[in-house]
Amino acid sequence: MARVCVVGAGVVGLSTAINIQKLIPDVIVQIIADKFEVNTTSIGAGGLFRPNASHTKGVPEDVARRWARDSWKFYSEMATSDMACETGHSVSSGYIFSKEKIVNPIYESIVFNCREMSQCELTSLGITQYQYGYHITTVLTEMRRYMPWLMNKFKANGGKVEKRKIENLSELYGQFDVVVNCTGLGSRDLLDDQEIYPVRGHIIRFGFSEQRIQCLGQSPLDKAMGIHRGRYILHTKWRVCTSRRV
Numbered sequence: 067m068a069r070v071c072v073v074g075a076g077v078v079g080l081s082t083a084i085n086i087q088k089l090i091p092d093v094i095v096q097i098i099a100d101k102f103e104v105n106t107t108s109i110g111a112g113g114l115f116r117p118n119a120s121h122t123k124g125v126p127e128d129v130a131r132r133w134a135r136d137s138w139k140f141y142s143e144m145a146t147s148d149m150a151c152e153t154g155h156s157v158s159s160g161y162i163f164s165k166e167k168i169v170n171p172i173y174e175s176i177v178f179n180c181r182e183m184s185q186c187e188l189t190s191l192g193i194t195q196y197q198y199g200y201h202i203t204t205v206l207t208e209m210r211r212y213m214p215w216l217m218n219k220f221k222a223n224g225g226k227v228e229k230r231k232i233e234n235l236s237e238l239y240g241q242f243d244v245v246v247n248c249t250g251l252g253s254r255d256l257l258d259d260q261e262i263y264p265v266r267g268h269i270i271r272f273g274f275s276e277q278r279i280q281c282l283g284q285s286p287l288d289k290a291m292g293i294h295r296g297r298y299i300l301h302t303k304w305r306v307c308t309s310r311r312v
């Protein structure tokens with residue numbers, strides 16, 4: 067029986083490992099990672115489905131669009147299924163604010179709804195720092211539910227897990243037929259991949275009637291919605307990733 071090793075236990079590693087189990091039933095799949103669940107970047111993600119070409123640099127756009135459509139099929143079915151609560155998926159509406167016009171983003175034609183807001187809407191929300199706003203209805207993934215769900219599914223399918231830091235992929239030579247790299251930022255050290263870099267952001271969760279609101283940008287709705295701190299979803303090169311709950 068072929069042996070496959072997935073290095074990394076973030077959302078990419080877990081999803082990859084499960085898909086290998088699904089597509090190739092007669093393989094032994096093992097995940098090796100030095101950090102799990104709460105210690106990964108994945109656990110802190112906002113979990114908004116809004117893929118764009120900038121997220122997949124170097125990938126031809128038609129391929130990125132196909133990946134996005136395939137992923138949307140999976141996540142939107144989850145979010146509208148009876149399992150949504152268990153897996154941590156939901157349908158969520160909110161706003162994206164930007165100082166530049168967002169031109170033809172990949173998610174625009176895929177998500178449930180995405181439309182540019184009028185100046186009148188922006189003004190009535192008190193948005194003055196941003197010239198452009200978009201109202202979007204998409205899928206939100208609650209990572210603190212989804213990650214354990216993925217791990218349980220992987221183990222239930224017979225997957226094995228080892229906690230270990232890999233210093234060099236050659237350590238795995240002879241033990242596995244295929245090694246899949248899902249180390250995320252770890253690839254900077256493991257494979258000297260200088261193309262990958264961290265982003266900085268804050269996830270702030272708050273109650274607002276029955277509806278979840280996503281706010282992306284530099285806290286433009288803070289005052290309107292009673293938030294008195296911080297910035298959230300702020301992309302900056304070379305900074306440590308942070309997230310927190312309030």
Ligand SMILES: Cc1cc2nc3c(=O)[nH]c(=O)nc-3n(C[C@H](O)[C@H](O)[C@H](O)COP(=O)(O)OP(=O)(O)OC[C@H]3O[C@@H](n4cnc5c(N)ncnc54)[C@H](O)[C@@H]3O)c2cc1C
Nearest residue numbers: 074075076077078100101108111112113114232250252267
């Ligand atoms: C604040 C914030 C908000 C975000 N919001 C969103 C969002 O709304 N939507 C979205 O799609 N994305 C979002 N992201 C991005 C998303 O979190 C990441 O793209 C995603 O989590 C990357 O997953 P990963 O599995 O590649 O990496 P990670 O979660 O970092 O997992 C990497 C794994 O590899 C392991 N590893 C690394 N090196 C080694 C080694 N040498 N040996 C053994 N194991 C190793 C680690 O231990 C870990 O298990 C956000 C990110 C941040 C920081």
